[in-house]
Amino acid sequence: MPEATFRIHRYDPERDGDRRWQEFTVPYENSLTVLEGLFYIQENLDGSISFRYCCRAAVCGSCAMYINGRYRLACQTNVKNLEDAPITVEPLPRMPLVKDLVCDMTDFFAKYEYIKPYIMHESQYPEKETLQSPEDRHKLDNPVDCILCGSCYSSCPSVWGEDNYLGPAALLWAYRFEADTRDEARKARLSSFDNERGVYRCHTITNCVEACPKELNPTEAIQWLKGAAVRRRIFGRWK
Amino acid sequence: MIYHELIVVGGGLAGLRAAIEAKRAGVDVAILSQVYPARSHSGAAQGGINSALANHPDSADDTPEKHTFDTVKGSDYLADQDAAKQMCEDAIPILYQMEHWGCPFSRFDDGRIAQRPFGGAGYPRTCYGADKTGHYLLHTCTNEAIKAGVPFYTEWFVTDIVRDADGRACGVVAYDMTAGGFEGFQAEAVVIATGGAGRTYSNSTNAIISTGFGASLAYRAGVPLKDMEFIQFHPTGLLTTNILMTEGARGEGGYLINGEGERFMAKYAPKAMELAPRDITSRSIWTEILEGRGIDGKQFVYLDLRHLGRDKIMERLPGIRDLSIHFEGVDPIDEPIPIVPSQHYTMGGIDTDMDGRTEVPGLFAAGECACVSVHGANRLGGNSLLETLVFGRRSGAAASEYLSGLAQHQRGAAEVEQSLTRMDEKLAALTLRSDGEDPYAVRTEMTETMKEHFGIYREEQIMQAGLDKLLALNERVHNIYLRHSGRVFNLDMIRTYELQGMVEVALTTAAGALNRTESRGSHSRTDYLTRDDENWLVHTLAHREPDGRPKLDQKPVALGLYEPQERKY
Amino acid sequence: MRQEVLRKGEGGVWPWFLQRITAVLLLYGLTVHLVVLHVLNIGRLTFDNIGDRLGSGFFIFTDFLLLFAVVFHGLNGVRMVLLDYGFAGSKRTALDAALVVIGVAAIAYGIWAFWPWLTD
Numbered sequence: 001m002p003e004a005t006f007r008i009h010r011y012d013p014e015r016d017g018d019r020r021w022q023e024f025t026v027p028y029e030n031s032l033t034v035l036e037g038l039f040y041i042q043e044n045l046d047g048s049i050s051f052r053y054c055c056r057a058a059v060c061g062s063c064a065m066y067i068n069g070r071y072r073l074a075c076q077t078n079v080k081n082l083e084d085a086p087i088t089v090e091p092l093p094r095m096p097l098v099k100d101l102v103c104d105m106t107d108f109f110a111k112y113e114y115i116k117p118y119i120m121h122e123s124q125y126p127e128k129e130t131l132q133s134p135e136d137r138h139k140l141d142n143p144v145d146c147i148l149c150g151s152c153y154s155s156c157p158s159v160w161g162e163d164n165y166l167g168p169a170a171l172l173w174a175y176r177f178e179a180d181t182r183d184e185a186r187k188a189r190l191s192s193f194d195n196e197r198g199v200y201r202c203h204t205i206t207n208c209v210e211a212c213p214k215e216l217n218p219t220e221a222i223q224w225l226k227g228a229a230v231r232r233r234i235f236g237r238w239k
Numbered sequence: 240m241i242y243h244e245l246i247v248v249g250g251g252l253a254g255l256r257a258a259i260e261a262k263r264a265g266v267d268v269a270i271l272s273q274v275y276p277a278r279s280h281s282g283a284a285q286g287g288i289n290s291a292l293a294n295h296p297d298s299a300d301d302t303p304e305k306h307t308f309d310t311v312k313g314s315d316y317l318a319d320q321d322a323a324k325q326m327c328e329d330a331i332p333i334l335y336q337m338e339h340w341g342c343p344f345s346r347f348d349d350g351r352i353a354q355r356p357f358g359g360a361g362y363p364r365t366c367y368g369a370d371k372t373g374h375y376l377l378h379t380c381t382n383e384a385i386k387a388g389v390p391f392y393t394e395w396f397v398t399d400i401v402r403d404a405d406g407r408a409c410g411v412v413a414y415d416m417t418a419g420g421f422e423g424f425q426a427e428a429v430v431i432a433t434g435g436a437g438r439t440y441s442n443s444t445n446a447i448i449s450t451g452f453g454a455s456l457a458y459r460a461g462v463p464l465k466d467m468e469f470i471q472f473h474p475t476g477l478l479t480t481n482i483l484m485t486e487g488a489r490g491e492g493g494y495l496i497n498g499e500g501e502r503f504m505a506k507y508a509p510k511a512m513e514l515a516p517r518d519i520t521s522r523s524i525w526t527e528i529l530e531g532r533g534i535d536g537k538q539f540v541y542l543d544l545r546h547l548g549r550d551k552i553m554e555r556l557p558g559i560r561d562l563s564i565h566f567e568g569v570d571p572i573d574e575p576i577p578i579v580p581s582q583h584y585t586m587g588g589i590d591t592d593m594d595g596r597t598e599v600p601g602l603f604a605a606g607e608c609a610c611v612s613v614h615g616a617n618r619l620g621g622n623s624l625l626e627t628l629v630f631g632r633r634s635g636a637a638a639s640e641y642l643s644g645l646a647q648h649q650r651g652a653a654e655v656e657q658s659l660t661r662m663d664e665k666l667a668a669l670t671l672r673s674d675g676e677d678p679y680a681v682r683t684e685m686t687e688t689m690k691e692h693f694g695i696y697r698e699e700q701i702m703q704a705g706l707d708k709l710l711a712l713n714e715r716v717h718n719i720y721l722r723h724s725g726r727v728f729n730l731d732m733i734r735t736y737e738l739q740g741m742v743e744v745a746l747t748t749a750a751g752a753l754n755r756t757e758s759r760g761s762h763s764r765t766d767y768l769t770r771d772d773e774n775w776l777v778h779t780l781a782h783r784e785p786d787g788r789p790k791l792d793q794k795p796v797a798l799g800l801y802e803p804q805e806r807k808y
Numbered sequence: 809m810r811q812e813v814l815r816k817g818e819g820g821v822w823p824w825f826l827q828r829i830t831a832v833l834l835l836y837g838l839t840v841h842l843v844v845l846h847v848l849n850i851g852r853l854t855f856d857n858i859g860d861r862l863g864s865g866f867f868i869f870t871d872f873l874l875l876f877a878v879v880f881h882g883l884n885g886v887r888m889v890l891l892d893y894g895f896a897g898s899k900r901t902a903l904d905a906a907l908v909v910i911g912v913a914a915i916a917y918g919i920w921a922f923w924p925w926l927t928d
C-alpha cells in the first residue's frame with residue numbers, strides 16, 4: 001500500500017498556544033485527497049486535530065488551506081498530484097487562528113456582509129421573472145461561482161497591511177451585483193466600496209487571481225468597479 | 240443564556256427561507272448552523288428546481304396540476320396528494336421570488352428563466368443555473384437573510400432540543416465550536432432544518448455533515464420519523480468518490496452505456512430511456528452490474544456525454560466537467576465517465592404537516608430532514624430544492640403565527656438550564672473514560688451495514704442480519720470514549736455526538752424496510768416484487784423507545800386526486 | 809465590530825480619478841518637452857530663446873498645468889504608498905495635512921520662480 005506523509009500545522013489555544021509542526025503517515029489504496037488524509041489522521045492517529053469540512057466536492061468553500069505552498073481546497077487536492085513530500089498543510093496564511101488548520105473568518109464574512117451582497121430593487125417587480133438576456137447573464141458567470149473560501153483574501157498584501165480593507169472576495173461580490181442588470185442599488189452600495197478601504201486600496205497585485213481555486217478574477221472585477229465609481233459619482237451614469 | 244423568539248436550526252435553503260419569512264413577519268429569529276449558511280449542503284445541488292413556468296418551447300401547456308401528477312406518480316403513490324398539490328402550486332410564485340431576489344438562473348434567448356428536461360417529468364420544467372443551481376439558490380437565500388437582518392450563529396452545533404413542563408419546544412442547547420463550550424438558547428419555538436441523513440450510508444453523494452443528526456434530535460424530543468425506509472439511490476455517482484453527476488447530464492442528452500456498449504435503458508424504460516425516474520434507472524444499472532454487464536464485468540457503467548460536444552458541455556455542464564476531471568481524472572469531452580448508483584436522498588424524515596408542524600407544539604421542521612410527505616417512495620429530481628423553499632417558507636409563516644397566538648412568553652428557562660447541565664455532564668463523562676469503543680470503528684461498521692444490507696435491492700434475511708448488527712451497534716455506541724477533551728473546535732466530540740444520533744436514525748430505516756413487505760418506489764424487495772396497495776398504501780411512523788430502538792406505527796396517506804396506477808415510463 | 813469601523817468610509821474616488829488625469833497630463837507635458845527641446849529647437853538653446861518661449865501664453869499654460877500635475881501626482885503617489893504602511897486615523901489626518909503643506913509650498917515656489925515672466 002502506498003503511503004503519504006503529512007506535515008501539519010498545529011496550534012491549540014488551550015495548551016501552550018505555540019505553533020508547531022507534526023508529521024503523520026497515512027496509508028491509502030488507489031487515491032487519497034488531502035481532506036481524506038486529514039480524516040484518516042483525525043480518526044486513527046490523533047483525535048485532537050481540527051479542520052473545516054462540509055461538501056467534499058469543491059463547492060462549499062470550507063476546506064481552503066495552504067497546501068505545499070499553494071492555496072488549494074483540501075477536498076479537491078489529490079496527493080498523487082502533489083510533487084513535494086512531505087505534504088505540508090497550513091491554515092490560510094495571515095489569518096487569525098482558531099485551532100490547528102482552522103482560522104477565524106469573522107472579519108472576512110463581516111466585510112462580505114458589509115458590501116450589501118444582495119439585489120436592491122426600488123421599482124415594482126414584474127408579475128413574472130425580470131427578463132435578462134443570456135449575454136447580460138453571462139457577465140455574471142465569473143463572480144457567481146465564488147464559494148467564499150477566503151483564499152484570495154488571505155493572499156492579498158493590501159489586506160495584510162490594512163485590517164479594514166474589504167479585500168478581493170467582498171469586492172468581487174460587489175461587482176457581481178453592480179454588474180447585474182436587475183440591481184438598482186445606486187448610491188446605497190457604491191458608498192460601501194468606492195473609498196480607500198474599498199476598491200482604491202487594490203494595487204492590482206493579482207495574488208488573488210493566482211490563489212483562487214475556482215480560477216476567478218477578483219482583480220479585474222475591482223478595476224471595473226473603479227471605472228464604474230467614476231462613471232457614477234462624477235458623470236452620473238448609473239448603468 | 241441567549242433568547243430569541245424563534246430559533247431556526249440549520250442554514251440550508253429550508254432554514255434560510257423559514258428565517259426570512261419569520262423575520263419579515265416581525266419575529267425575532269436567529270439561525271444556528273454548524274457551518275456558515277452559504278456552505279450548507281444545499282449548495283451542492285446541481286441540476287435544477289422544478290416549477291411549471293412553461294418557459295420551455297416544449298412545455299407551453301405545462302401546469303401545476305401536471306407537475307402534481309408527475310410528483311404523485313413518481314412517488315409511487317405514497318405522497319400525500321394535498322401536500323404535493325400545494326407544493327406544485329407554490330412552485331410558481333416561489334421561483335419568481337428567487338429570481339427577484341437575484342438568483343442567477345440561466346436564461347433562454349427571450350430572457351426568461353431556462354428549463355431543462357428531468358427524469359420522471361412529462362415536460363421540461365426544471366429551472367436551472369448552469370449545473371450549479373443549488374449553489375446559486377443558496378447564496379441568493381443567504382444574501383436575502385443578510386438583507387432581512389437575520390442574525391447567524393455560525394459554527395454552533397445544536398446538541399439538544401428542549402421542551403418545557405407543558406411539552407412545548409422552548410429552546411435548544413448548542414456547542415459553540417470556535418469559542419468552545421455549550422450555551423443554552425431559550426425560545427418560544429424551534430424550526431429544525433438540518434438536511435438529510437445520507438452519511439448513514441458509506442456510499443453517499445451527500446456532504447460530510449449530512450448525518451441525520453438534526454432529525455435524531457427531534458426524534459429524541461418525541462417526534463416520530465416517517466417513511467425512513469425510502470432511501471433514494473442516484474443512478475450516477477462518480478465511481479471512486481460517489482460525488483454526484485447531475486441528472487441534468489442525462490437531461491441534456493447523456494447516455495448510459497454498459498460493458499457491451501449498449502444503451503441498456505432501452506430494455507427497462509423504452510420511452511423515457513435515460514430519463515426514467517431515479518429508482519427505476521438505479522435498479523436498471525444495478526441489474527446490469529449484477530448480471531455481469533458492468534464495464535469489464537466490474538461494478539460500474541459509463542455516463543457518456545461525448546456526443547453532446549464541447550460547446551454544450553462547457554455551456555450547460557461546466558461544473559460536472561470540473562468535478563469529473565478533478566475527482567475521477569476523466570474529461571467528459573473526451574472520455575465516458577465511470578459511474579455507480581449511490582445513496583442520494585432521504586425521502587423520509589421528521590413527521591410534519593403541510594405547514595411544518597410536528598406533534599410537539601412549537602417544534603417545526605422543513606427541508607430534507609422533514610417528511611411532509613411530497614416525495615413518497617421516490618423523489619423526482621428537482622423537487623427537493625423546491626420542497627426546501629416551499630415548506631421552509633410555510634413553516635416560517637406557521638411558526639410566526641404560532642408565536643402570535645401564545646398566551647405567555649419566556650417560559651422554560653429552567654428546562655434549558657437543566658439540559659445545559661446534562662450536556663456538560665455528558666461531555667465530562669465521555670472525556671473521563673480512558674478507553675472503550677472506538678467511535679470511528681462503530682461509524683464504519685454502521686455505514687457499511689447500511690450500504691450492504693439496505694441498498695438498492697432488499698431481502699428479508701439480509702435485512703434481518705443488518706438490523707441485528709445495528710442493534711448491537713446501538714449498544715456499543717454508549718461505551719464510546721473521546722480521545723480529545725479540548726473545548727475549541729473539538730471534532731472528536733462533534734463526530735461522536737453525531738454518531739449516536741446516526742445509529743438511531745439508521746435503525747428507523749432498517750426497521751421500516753424490514754417491516755414493509757412490498758416493493759414501492761425506491762424500496763424494492765426481491766422477496767416481495769410488487770406494490771401492495773391493499774396493505775401498504777400507508778406511511779410508516781417510527782417512535783423512539785427510551786433505549787433508542789424504534790417502535791413502528793402507521794399513518795394513512797392523503798389520496799383523493801389521482802387513483803394509484805401501475806407506473807410505466 | 810468590524811462593520812462599524814468600515815461604516816466610517818473614507819472618500820477616494822477623486823484622488824484616484826485625479827491620479828489618472830494627472831498621469832495623462834504628465835504624458836502630455838513630457839511629449840511637449842521632448843518635441844520642443846529635442847526636435848524643434850536643436851542647437852537654438854540660448855537664454856533669449858528660452859525667455860521668449862517662457863513668456864508665451866501657450867507655455868505658461870502648459871507649464872502651470874505641469875506644475876500642478878507633478879505636485880499632485882507625486883504627493884498622492886507617496887500618500888498611497890504610506891497608506892499601505894498603516895497610516896490610519898489621526899496619523900492619516902496628519903499625513904494628509906503634511907502633504908497639503910508640502911504641495912502648497914511647492915506650488916508657491918513654482919509660481920515665485922515664474923514670476924518674472926508672468927509680470928513681463
Ligand SMILES: Cc1cc2nc3c(=O)[nH]c(=O)nc-3n(C[C@H](O)[C@H](O)[C@H](O)COP(=O)(O)OP(=O)(O)OC[C@H]3O[C@@H](n4cnc5c(N)ncnc54)[C@H](O)[C@@H]3O)c2cc1C
Pocket residue numbers: 248249250251252253254271272273274275276279280281282283284285286287288289372373395396397398432433434435444445446448449452453483485583584605606607608620621622623624625627
Ligand atoms: C449532490 C447533490 C445534488 C443535488 N441536486 C439536486 C437538484 O439538482 N435538485 C433538487 O431539487 N435537489 C437536489 N439535491 C437535494 C437537495 O440539495 C437537498 O435535499 C436540499 O438542499 C436539502 O436542503 P436543507 O435546507 O434541507 O438542508 P441542508 O442544505 O443540508 O442544510 C442543513 C443545515 O443544517 C445545519 N445543521 C445540521 N445539523 C446541525 C446541528 N446539529 N446544529 C446546527 N446546525 C446543523 C447545517 O449546518 C446546514 O446549514 C441534491 C443533493 C445532493 C446531495
